[in-house]
Amino acid sequence: MPPFTLRQLEYFRAVAETGTFSGAATRMFVSQSAIASAIGDLESALGVQLCTRKRSSGIGLTPSGVQFLEKARALLRQADDVTHAAHHGDGLLAGAINIGCYATLAATVLPALLDEFSAQHPQSQLNFVDGTMEELMPLLEQGRLDFVITYRISLQLGLQQMALYDTAVHALLPANHPLAHAPTVSLHDLADDPLILLNIPPSGRHTLDMLASANIRPLVRHTTTNFELARSLVGRGLGYCLLVQKPEIDLTYEGLPVVAKPISPEFSREQVVLVWPDGMELSARARICAEFARATLGRAQPPR
Known part of the structure; x- marks a missing residue:
């Protein structure tokens, strides 16, 4: 058995994403001491220091912590898929899918996706954030978004891509x-x-x-x-x-x-794509939503 629990991984992810024990405690609805104790137990179990603790700058991650965070997120996604499969063996898709969308695309992409996907999967919950890529990429890298819908223009390295449809200036x-x-x-x-x-x-x-x-x-x-x-x-x-x-x-x-x-x-001919980080597998829910987007969004666009 692994020397840690999924709850410890959840607390560690919350600390990494909020930057403080207090922020993680607020997100996880537990006391700050519970967060600190869980992180200390996790570090003891693994035999490595994951976090640096400074009153002036909050909580940072050590190089080992940065590497472990990626693995922790993957394990939590897999655990979520296992839980979903056990609870929804009847084939119903349920749970949250968090989508990022480039600002100028949002008004013509998101309404159709939210409406039609939710109609087909009424127990799912689609959440979205729209903004610039400078705003969306940190959220994607932190695992707070499942994927981002954007143009292929000037995409940074380290992203997997799924083409949705072509368009032109x-x-x-x-x-x-x-x-x-x-x-x-x-x-x-x-x-x-x-x-x-x-x-x-x-x-x-x-x-x-x-x-x-x-x-x-x-x-x-x-x-x-x-x-x-x-x-x-x-x-x-x-x-x-x-x-x-x-x-x-x-x-x-x-x-x-x-x-x-x-x-x-x-x-300039451009392509609208759906992206997520290299080395990260989409959750089962996010994969179904991504495939739905690829099959339907191109049809929803006005003729050119």
Whole structure:
């Protein structure tokens, strides 16, 4: 038998993710002394120091602790799968699945996934966090997210990927733009127009790099991290915007019309992917949800 318990592993994971005994105690609904005692017993059983304890900076992990945390998370996921299989041998899928989603994708990806997956698996509980990749990656690495849905643009190393669907950058123009009725637009035809830059990392940098590769130095008039604000500024005629995500409705929040135009020659074809850390197996629930996303999300996207 292993010299530790699953409860000790849960407490250790909570300490690693919160950075303090008090934070772990709050998360696990136990006393701080119970957390400290469990970690001490775990270190004694393993014969290694897992944590560094400093009043000024809280709890840190030793190199052994960092390595053990990855193994502990894997064991806890496997234990969760075993428990789920024992309790739901009837084939029903139950329990929580925690999803991260890149901010500009969230409005068109998450509603369909949450609604349709929950309808098929009513005992499951889908939770989500939307944000930039800088915000989502630490949560994924800490095991607080099962997977993240994002673009393949500038993904860091150490991630497994599942392709969901392909998409392409388009130009968003005000309805009264001279090219509004053209079947396609060239970026060089827009080079003298002001650009509304949607700058949610890494998309802003990617847009500027792609324009530079086409020998275009854009006239950036406004920069925003708000997808709908970018569309509204275009609707007001303040510039054009280069976007990947294409809503069903060609109206801004103010009710002003905008038009999405394919770029010719094609500017940048992107792929929406589902990612999780290398060396980590998705839980049975997360794997079923990921496969469901791959089978259904592409169909839910508006035609291009």
